[in-house]
Amino acid sequence: MRQLTRGARIPGVSRDIVCILLSFFMATATSAESAPAADAEIHYDITVRIDPVARTIEGRSVITAKTSEELTLVMGRRFEMMRGRIDAMSLGPSAITGRMRAWRIPGDKQMPRRIEVHWRGELAALDTSLDHPQTLGRSEPASSGEGTFLPDSSGWYPYIADKLASYRVSIELPGGQRGIVAGRLAEESETDEGYRARFEFLAPTGGIDLMAGPYKVETSTMRGAGGKPIQLRTYFHPQIADLAPAYLRSVKGYIEFYESWIGKYPFTEFSVVSSPTPTGFGMPTLTYLGIEVLRLPFIRSTSLGHEVLHNWWGNGVYPDYAQGNWSEGLTTFMADYAYKEREGPDAAREMRRGWLRDFAALSPGQDAPLTTFTSRTHGASQIVGYNKAAMMFLMLRDLLGRETFDHALQAFWREQRFRIASWADLRSTFQTVSKQDLHGFFDQWLTRAGAPVVRIAEAGRTKSDSGYRISVTLEQTEPEYRLRVPVAIRTGEGEEMHMLDLERGRQTFTLEVRTLPLEVILDPDLRLFRRLTPDEAPPILRQIMVDRTAMAILLPESGELRSTAETLAGKLQNRSLKLVPATDNLPSVPALVIGLEEQVDAWLARHQLPGRPEIVRGKGSAQAWTISRSDGVTLAMVSARDAASLTALIRPLPHYGRQSYVIFEGAKAIGRGAWPTRAQVLKLD
Template sequence: MTRLMTGWHILNIHGSNVSIVSFLFLILSTLVSNSASATSPEAADAVEVTYEIEVRIDPVAHSIEGRSVIVANSSEELTLVLGRRFGVLSAQVNGTSLGPAASMGKVRAWRVFNDKGLPRRIEVYWRGQLTPLDTSLDHAQTLGRDEPTSGEAGTFLPDSSGWYPYIAGKLASYRVSIELPAGQRAIVPGRLVEESESTDGYRARFEFLSPTGGIDLMAGPYSIETHTMRGAGGKPIQLRTYFHPQIADLASGYLDSVKGYIDLYESWIGEYPFTEFSVVSSPTPTGFGMPTLTYLGTEVLRLPFIRYTSLGHEVLHNWWGNGVYTDYAHGNWSEGLTTFMADYAYKERENPEAALDMRRGWLRDFAALSSGQDAPLSTFTSRTHGATQIVGYNKSAMVFLMLRDMLGRETFDRALQAFWQEQRFHLASWIDLQRAFEASSGKDLSGFFDQWLTRGGAPVIRIAEARRAKPDPAASANHRVTVTLEQAEPAYRLHVPVAVRTAEGEEFRTLDLEKARQVFTLDVGAQPLQVTLDPDLRLFRRLMPDEAPPILRQVMVDRTAATVLLPESGDAQSTAGTLAEKLQQRTPNLVPGKEAPPAVPVLVIGLEEQVDTWLARHRLPARPDIVRGKGTAQAWTVSRSDGVTLAVISARDIESLAALTRPLPHYGRQSYVIFNGSKVIGRGAWPTRAPMVKLD
């Protein structure tokens, strides 16, 4: 995952007839999902705004004070923004006081006119209190916060908190000097210029000389390890870990993995755009990606698979998202492309079965969405819940897979390399990607991009008919089969893979489906026995019922899902309610356990005897043999006779139920999971069957 470049999208307002209240309303109403950007790609060609920031942080007192000098070479009216929680001691432009600011919500803003000539030099002194660090927050709570927090175990000042004064709507370069008490270390994205420590405290200075969208600051009692590697062009790249003492032994392995990922993506895309990359640990379950670094929770970093999965995803974001900026006004392409070239690419390198399993997971997840949750890709900006991840990450990644299948790997890679060279440190959109692929392939791809970006949902395709036909005497093949495909209106233009099983093996074809119903004639080399639609799941489509057995995610992401809490009172009911909130990331839609389950997906939570009694009362299938009597708790899905999904969670006692709160939300792709305490001892998905027609 990545944390998007943070800050504000605002309107540039000219003239003096706009009231300050209306002005600030327009600023806030145009805020777009943690992203500060230039108003056009050309704005990145020259750095119009630079920051010189000096800050002193006291993690024990939860305090910050700073001085910022902003130099702006832009002639337009500017907006200076600072988090409202911070007090301003002085604010001047070219020696003249900026005067009062307008305040609304969490920010205050000043209008900075161009009446003093260029460049404009804005100097601000500020200070304030930081929110005490809370290490009890879970992953979702941590990712959803934009408060500046501080404590001895760690400090995190997200750009979205407005912890420093900045010019809204402008990319900027910066230099940041940081002072902390002895024993603390700090980092911001960019190049470490110098650092020192004495009994008086720690000091460090960083610089980021390319235009970028925001500054995040992290600090803690870090142990630092450094390695130097040579990039593709011979440039030295500093690799560092800023790890809490309890995980310092992991540093060497992480540094080796980072080097491997940089080598991989330099050979695949182009030269690494920065001079360093750091892995920074957080005392909370964080997962953020920023230019030149990733910020991950200590417990996350302990997980053995993180080095081989999520770490590479975050390194790749230094090309996509932090090297080429995302134009969020037209949709976020960077998460899907990063998922495709990291998470999915690692599965492809593992083996074909692992890659197929990931594709199957993506399509199963999409099948779990209810109507209205499958918004167009062009509207996706950032992940806010499970449904947006299914669209913005998974569907987007599969669009890139289909594009590569259509163009070929060499053409696809050549387009990405050209896109990188042309758009480095520029704001880029899906349109820019389309142009790169069209230039590389020589094809008009407007139809492809239009249908996959602007349409919600997915095509529904079926084999309406398949039969043997008389072979053409003029053809070299001895056998022929006709296949009729159908799809719902309005029709997509699709390259549909099919497999024809013959007496001598399988033959694969790709059929160009452009209409709601279309007949295809295929010549094959031996007696045809069976036709299967998209056997390797390489086409983004809504799975047929037999292909999409129920999974837990269906009751986790469906906003219409109802919840039945079988414990009627006391600690058991409270624990069940907490688990339901964690699974569904909202207040559950509760229905009484004595009533018949409604005709919507239903989540049922209870202790073992309660669950068995409830299932029998409503004449629903008993707990399956694969989970019966195993572990301390089980979760499984049932497809009811009306096609609606039921998810059941059963625990031996209250303690076993409580132990599911943290791990169970991570197993949404499973049809069943078995726990011993909080440890998974069994899991799986119900069998699937690809859509196929046997030939008589």
């Protein structure tokens, strides 16, 4: 599921008329619930009437602009402007760019300026058959009786390009429907004429997403830090309305948790909203999740907390996207990873192992510096923007200590709340609080692509007066990093941990232990972000999914079975297929092999490759597993009992990229796992 912060428009998710750089302006509002609209340079007053069944929308917007500069008014091309005025003058003709219309608003020293627009249009039909990636990739405003979603990126309302804004939005819907946008619910009513609600967001923010549906609304009030009342709501479809109490309790727990860790919750409410499509979005004051997602028992203990935390990072402090999005990595560290730490050290280590294993699955050139990450667009960008960034924060906490790290986070929140902040602002706060120079640390992890490869080159022991002296030589690849490398010395009495400061390509360290040392182990707890060596990182399915050089070998030769195999390969690789005939020699690049059981077994035997692993043999209706060839090239095998079993894999299998093997009965995974990682160990003789 994708967790998307929508507090500011970002490239790849927002409007296609411009790639917005947000470093230009931010008002210094003290809190979203109390900041007056007058603090915002741009303010929208919008009234919108929607008929979900007829899929029509009609609206009126009054835009107040307290700036004398030239502005650009933008709206989706699919919508018709019935009337538009700037003060007493009519709007001129529009220019068309892609899916958007744009009007030039000349500069004027007389302020404030008033822009009034009346518009209408037809919404697309809501398609509930789309899978999760397809849903996230669409920016059409869509509607039906089951639900309405008007993403900000669709241009469903007229807005001023490149400007943050405050707003008031009034929503009018037929009876039985409820609507919501981010912000404070100021007023709502239902009469014979229908439903009406007014929402306010009075701190400058990014775009406006609107959701509506036949919701059953449940409300609970909690007291936040300082006794402030916070309204918690669920907007759930009737079929999941019974889940509301548990979700309300969980949200309350997360707000209390993060208020104690970071500071006061910045808004007056938080809502969980269900969608008839498999969405996963986070906006200020709410999260929008698919009905089937909300039914999953683990969502309340994982993704929900991530979305609540985004109200501090991403929607409470806005990333400077022009210099990289830090909020996803920090949120992953303080939500997903923090929950694993609460489970215990083994669960936390397993998550770190997953991060490093995912990064090892990337082929050279697939990653990019963190300063270039804005939002998740594919598997490789998540591995960098979420996982690598989260592990960078872990290493920073290990360097500074937990208490100093937490004090710095709290200071960053106090200083930057409702401002645009960059990686440089984060570094500055951590430096001030820790009284350490962190330029080198941040520079190497933010501005470089890739990761260091570290290995134990040599190790030896000699007797000393106090016990034993160990010589350990570490090597790293270029470019050289300044690293604190954890090294364990295993003795007959246990393990001793040492932190070695590796600053050159090759460096020798001398350590003293009292009892006989037996082995030297590199980073046994996996706390250093690095590219694992092939021996350390067993192959996982994601390697075939994200590697742009990977080929597909489809063993069915024709007919419906061949078509099913092509569809499955396309879902797994999410790009145009590079097909290799099954009769060819083994390709020199990673390959995805799909076929029925007898076809897969015959193909493996013909190429003298290892047969079906014992752990999957004879189990379920279909299996997928990875093979590491003797030349280091990875294969992913997908084997099914029959055509129906192969078809059943199309939706679920792409979600198991972190596994080395998965066993399915129909569409249900009944077994999964990763081949064990092997630490770098050097025995001492």
